[in-house]
Structures are given as structure tokens and as C-alpha cells.
Amino acid sequence: MKITILGSGSAYGAPMVFNNWGGIKNKENPKNQRTRASVLLETNDGKSILFDMGPDFRQQMNVNNVQVIDAICITHGHYDHIGGIGDLWRAASLLKKVITVYCSKETLGIIQSCFPYMFEDLREAGSNYVFWKTIKHNQKFISAGVSLTSFYAEHGRLKSTGYRYKNFAYLTDWHEVGDKSKSLMKGLDVLLLECNNGTLKLPNGHADIQVCMDLIKELKPKRTILTHISARVDHDELTSLLPENVEVAYDGMVVEL
Numbered sequence: 001m002k003i004t005i006l007g008s009g010s011a012y013g014a015p016m017v018f019n020n021w022g023g024i025k026n027k028e029n030p031k032n033q034r035t036r037a038s039v040l041l042e043t044n045d046g047k048s049i050l051f052d053m054g055p056d057f058r059q060q061m062n063v064n065n066v067q068v069i070d071a072i073c074i075t076h077g078h079y080d081h082i083g084g085i086g087d088l089w090r091a092a093s094l095l096k097k098v099i100t101v102y103c104s105k106e107t108l109g110i111i112q113s114c115f116p117y118m119f120e121d122l123r124e125a126g127s128n129y130v131f132w133k134t135i136k137h138n139q140k141f142i143s144a145g146v147s148l149t150s151f152y153a154e155h156g157r158l159k160s161t162g163y164r165y166k167n168f169a170y171l172t173d174w175h176e177v178g179d180k181s182k183s184l185m186k187g188l189d190v191l192l193l194e195c196n197n198g199t200l201k202l203p204n205g206h207a208d209i210q211v212c213m214d215l216i217k218e219l220k221p222k223r224t225i226l227t228h229i230s231a232r233v234d235h236d237e238l239t240s241l242l243p244e245n246v247e248v249a250y251d252g253m254v255v256e257l
């Protein structure tokens with residue numbers, strides 16, 4: 001399988017609006033330029049699953065020359081993960097194929113309140129190609145022929161849905177994971193894990209390096225890639241603190257396994 005990290009940034013990207021670089025030290029390092037978090041999974045039998053459709057969706061598809069998406073899995077209903085859903089009808093009509101969006105019931109409710117016309121007025125081109133399916137937490141499901149498992153984590157006032165495919169799992173926007181979810185994240189070759197806050201301890205529903213390292217020690221994935229990185233965090237500075245099997249993601253990073 002091939003994993004492409006389309007976006008490695010947190011809610012406001014890096015640099016943020018008004019060219020504000022926050023705590024980033026090296027503006028020359030392209031790894032410090034981050035679009036909002038999104039991941040593309042391509043399976044060995046040619047299926048493409050997109051995890052999250054944030055406000056940088058169109059740019060991410062174009063920069064990475066993505067030609068097809070077979071299904072979309074949404075982690076939760078914050079803007080940086082669903083802001084691109086307004087592009088969905090056009091994407092489906094250009095592809096001329098059905099795209100099913102999978103998410104929790106809670107997340108679908110948020111999407112419905114943000115994009116009510118996408119559930120009411122179905123005359124636009126592409127609207128007949130888009131289907132919505134709710135999934136429960138800790139559930140195996142088939143998405144465009146790809147067998148996935150959902151699990152969940154606490155994320156402030158929301159719950160985030162994590163997804164596992166074979167020996168790969170993606171968990172973003174979290175600060176606490178329960179035992180059931182942990183049991184579904186065992187035996188991984190690659191864990192793509194949110195570390196929004198870097199070394200900072202902040203009560204913002206996100207993970208920092210200490211929380212991430214505790215989880216890594218418990219789950220023992222062979223390789224961990226930290227993503228959804230805030231503009232408070234400098235890529236090389238965070239990298240210098242990590243053990244060999246833990247890395248910091250960057251936009252366009254490709255992992256084959």
C-alpha cells in the first residue's frame with residue numbers, strides 16, 4: 001500500500017493567515033509549510049481512500065496529481081477536516097463515479113448542519129453520485145471494497161474516529177484513547193498519529209509529544225509518523241527530540257508498506 005500525507009498541518013495551517021509563522025524557526029524549510037491534515041491511502045489493488053476533506057482539498061489533489069478517489073473517511077466534524085466537502089459534488093461529477101463518505105453519526109450531524117443544501121437540494125451535477133454512510137466506533141466495514149476498522153479517541157468535546165487498514169492506522173485530533181481502541185491499534189507497522197502541540201502542554205483537546213510517546217510505548221508500532229502539527233512547532237526542532245522509529249510528517253511525504 002502507499003500512504004501519501006497530503007496535509008500535515010493543524011487547523012490553521014503553517015504559515016497561518018497573514019503569513020504568521022507562529023513558533024516555526026526555519027521558514028526556509030519546506031517541511032514547515034503545512035496544509036490542513038489529510039491522507040490518501042492507495043491499496044495494492046488500485047483503490048484510493050481519502051481520509052478527511054479539509055479546506056485545502058482542491059489544492060492537495062492538484063499538487064499531488066491525484067486522479068481518483070473511491071471513498072472518503074472523515075475523522076470528525078471540525079472545519080480543518082470537513083471544509084472541502086463543498087467540493088465533493090464537483091469532484092464526483094468530474095470523476096463520473098459514486099463516492100461514499102463514511103463517518104460517525106456525530107460527524108454526519110455536523111456535516112449536515114454545515115452543508116444543509118447537500119442533503120436537501122439534490123439537483124446539482126454530482127449530487128446523485130455522493131452517498132453518506134454512518135459507521136459505529138470499533139467497527140469493521142468495507143469502503144469501496146477496502147476492509148477498514150474504525151476506532152475512536154477523545155478530542156475535547158468531540159470524539160474522533162481513527163481508521164485502520166491492515167498494518168496501518170491513522171489517528172488524528174485526540175488527547176486520550178480508551179483500552180478498546182488501543183487493542184485495535186496493536187501490531188502496526190505504521191502509525192500516523194497527531195502530535196499537534198509538540199512539546200507544549202495545552203488543554204486544547206490535542207496531543208503533545210509526551211502523550212504520543214506514552215501511546216507509542218504501549219502500542220509499539222514499528223514506525224510512527226507524527227502529523228497534524230501546529231504552527232507553534234518547528235519540524236527540525238521536534239525531530240531532534242524523537243527516537244529513531246518516530247518521525248515528523250510533512251506535506252507530500254510518501255510511505256510505502
Ligand SMILES: [Zn+2]
Nearest residue numbers: 011078080173
Ligand atoms: Zn484538526
Ligand SMILES: [Zn+2]
Nearest residue numbers: 076078155173
Ligand atoms: Zn479537531
